[in-house]
Amino acid sequence: MIAPKPIVKVSALRKTYDSFVAVDDISFEVFDGEIFGLIGPNGAGKTTTLECVEGLRTRDSGSITVLGLDPFRDIYKLQDRIGVQLQEAQLQKRIKVKEAVHLWSSLYRKPAADGDRLLEQLGLAEKRNARFMTLSGGQKQRLFIVLALINDPELVFLDELTTGLDPQSRHAIWELVRGIRARGKTVFLTTHLMEEAERLCDRVAIIEHGKIIDIDTPEKLVNKYCPERTVVLTAEDPRAEAYFRGIPRVEEVVRKEMRFTIRGSGDDLVTEVIRCLSENQIRVSDFRTVLPTLEDVFLRVTGRSIRD
Amino acid sequence: MRGLWQLTWIEIKIFLREPLGALGTVFIPVIVFVAMGKLGTKLFQPSELAASRAFRIDIPVFAALLIAVNAVLSLVSIISIYREGGILKRLRATPLRPQTILTAHVLVKLILSAITLALTLFAGKRYYASGDNVHAIGFTIALLISVCSILSIGFLIASIVPTARFAQPIGSVILYPMIALSGLFVPLRAMPPGMRWAARALPLTYCVSLLQGIWKGDQWLAHVGDVAVLAVVFLFCTALSSKVFRWE
Ligand SMILES: Nc1ncnc2c1ncn2[C@@H]1O[C@H](COP(=O)(O)OP(=O)(O)OP(=O)(O)O)[C@@H](O)[C@H]1O
Ligand SMILES: [Mg+2]
Numbered sequence: 419m420i421a422p423k424p425i426v427k428v429s430a431l432r433k434t435y436d437s438f439v440a441v442d443d444i445s446f447e448v449f450d451g452e453i454f455g456l457i458g459p460n461g462a463g464k465t466t467t468l469e470c471v472e473g474l475r476t477r478d479s480g481s482i483t484v485l486g487l488d489p490f491r492d493i494y495k496l497q498d499r500i501g502v503q504l505q506e507a508q509l510q511k512r513i514k515v516k517e518a519v520h521l522w523s524s525l526y527r528k529p530a531a532d533g534d535r536l537l538e539q540l541g542l543a544e545k546r547n548a549r550f551m552t553l554s555g556g557q558k559q560r561l562f563i564v565l566a567l568i569n570d571p572e573l574v575f576l577d578e579l580t581t582g583l584d585p586q587s588r589h590a591i592w593e594l595v596r597g598i599r600a601r602g603k604t605v606f607l608t609t610h611l612m613e614e615a616e617r618l619c620d621r622v623a624i625i626e627h628g629k630i631i632d633i634d635t636p637e638k639l640v641n642k643y644c645p646e647r648t649v650v651l652t653a654e655d656p657r658a659e660a661y662f663r664g665i666p667r668v669e670e671v672v673r674k675e676m677r678f679t680i681r682g683s684g685d686d687l688v689t690e691v692i693r694c695l696s697e698n699q700i701r702v703s704d705f706r707t708v709l710p711t712l713e714d715v716f717l718r719v720t721g722r723s724i725r726d
Numbered sequence: 727m728r729g730l731w732q733l734t735w736i737e738i739k740i741f742l743r744e745p746l747g748a749l750g751t752v753f754i755p756v757i758v759f760v761a762m763g764k765l766g767t768k769l770f771q772p773s774e775l776a777a778s779r780a781f782r783i784d785i786p787v788f789a790a791l792l793i794a795v796n797a798v799l800s801l802v803s804i805i806s807i808y809r810e811g812g813i814l815k816r817l818r819a820t821p822l823r824p825q826t827i828l829t830a831h832v833l834v835k836l837i838l839s840a841i842t843l844a845l846t847l848f849a850g851k852r853y854y855a856s857g858d859n860v861h862a863i864g865f866t867i868a869l870l871i872s873v874c875s876i877l878s879i880g881f882l883i884a885s886i887v888p889t890a891r892f893a894q895p896i897g898s899v900i901l902y903p904m905i906a907l908s909g910l911f912v913p914l915r916a917m918p919p920g921m922r923w924a925a926r927a928l929p930l931t932y933c934v935s936l937l938q939g940i941w942k943g944d945q946w947l948a949h950v951g952d953v954a955v956l957a958v959v960f961l962f963c964t965a966l967s968s969k970v971f972r973w974e
Contacts, residue, residue: 498821509816511740521729521732
């Protein structure tokens with residue numbers, strides 16, 4: 419396998435607001451052609467990190483390289499090659515959708531992507547003549563995604579890309595983002611939806627209190643932090659419970675009438691349960707496994723209390 | 727300055743879509759100016775009017791100054807609103823240079839003020855016997871110099887006002903007293919020394935002196951001092967606001 423080429427390199431990044439440390443000495447890389455996600459509770463420092471990488475905020479210390487450029491010094495060169503969607507943004511109240519798209523496409527040196535097609539893909543074709551202030555929250559959000567993609571960027575930053583969007587729009591945008599990756603571009607996003615991170619991201623970084631807790635693929639994070647597996651089944655066999663307790667690495671068997679919940683850890687748990695069933699010829703009428711998700715990982719590593 | 731024209735054009739369109747946008751900035755000054763002229767011709771004989779300094783010089787200069795000050799106030803409030811709403815930040819996250827964004831806004835104001843002023847002077851021509859000796863080009867240049875320096879003050883205000891809500895009031899509190907003290911209503915000679923000293927310290931006083939002079943038909947040489955002061959104000963304010971300007 420070829421070693422992945424880093425597109426974004428951040429090392430020892432630190433950012434403070436007065437005496438408050440928002441980003442505390444973090445380092446990571448985003449590789450060419452991947453979808454990289456930053457997840458973490460409110461106020462963890464995601465937006466701050468992203469905007470330092472985009473060159474919109476100054477850092478206190480550390481080094482950042484984006485597409486071989488320093489985002490602060492070479493901001494104009496860089497902005498031609500990247501696309502940015504900000505977490506909180508507005509446009510002129512009375513600008514029309516098509517005017518915004520037209521303005522944005524005139525700002526870049528290289529030929530722009532097809533604005534009409536993007537509007538179409540994001541379900542805004544009918545709103546071409548609408549003024550920005552008359553758009554709904556989700557429509558505004560989708561317009562900002564159109565604007566972020568208008569220059570067909572090599573690297574796209576999406577800060578909470580699907581906040582406030584309905585399931586249809588969310589799925590459409592996930593498709594779009596996968597399409598961006600399929601064309602060899604790189605995506606760097608933040609999200610609060612663990613389902614989104616799990617379905618979309620090749621790798622995620624979990625950040626809390628301005629520090630990165632871990633970076634890996636969603637599956638590996640799940641295996642590492644939440645190795646437990648759960649099997650839920652229904653069996654009428656009176657011998658069943660004793661057999662289940664004998665399965666290696668089973669930690670708990672809960673029985674409620676004929677319904678068993680078997681908890682244990684390790685990838686082999688499910689196989690072991692199935693083997694036990696067949697060896698002892700236990701008849702089951704229902705069988706399902708419950709796997710932990712990235713959300714479980716998130717809650718486990720960042721705690722369950724609400725952030726200020 | 728890529729995108730300058732597109733942005734300027736879009737901003738003009740957006741401004742005109744504002745309720746009262748076109749009406750408030752372009753037509754109201756024209757109507758007021760014409761109404762004052764009409765009143766003048768009703769109240770006075772033509773010969774009296776021609777002799778009246780107020781009608782010959784002060785009202786046209788006042789109109790020009792007011793249009794300029796209003797343009798600046800509207801610039802200050804637009805910049806503050808754009809900053810507070812995150813619009814400036816969104817624009818800055820594109821290859822648009824900060825100078826381009828600000829220049830576009832200045833251009834919008836200049837263009838609209840020029841249109842307003844031209845319409846005003848044209849519509850009021852019959853009533854204000856300024857004579858044929860007003861040098862339109864000279865006056866335009868004098869006005870441009872004045873507007874640039876007032877705009878730079880506006881930018882400085884826009885750089886430091888904390889919120890959009892205060893932009894317009896703070897701007898007014900700074901700029902309108904400047905008009906009052908500018909020598910337009912009370913000549914500098916007639917002011918008490920303290921007031922005169924204050925008036926001399928205010929940039930609008932030099933705008934008035936320059937505009938009145940050029941409107942009357944003075945030579946530019948007589949106003950080198952005014953131009954120099956306005957240039958210094960412009961450079962100072964621009965330099966300072968480029969240091970303290972906040973984008974968000
Ligand atoms: N301009 C600012 N001035 C002062 N403090 C700030 C500023 N921007 C962010 N902060 C603080 O820095 C911390 C990190 O903020 P940031 O916006 O990066 O969080 P986030 O991870 O994006 O959160 P969210 O999920 O809510 O968007 C927060 O505690 C916030 O209060
Ligand atoms: Mg954020």
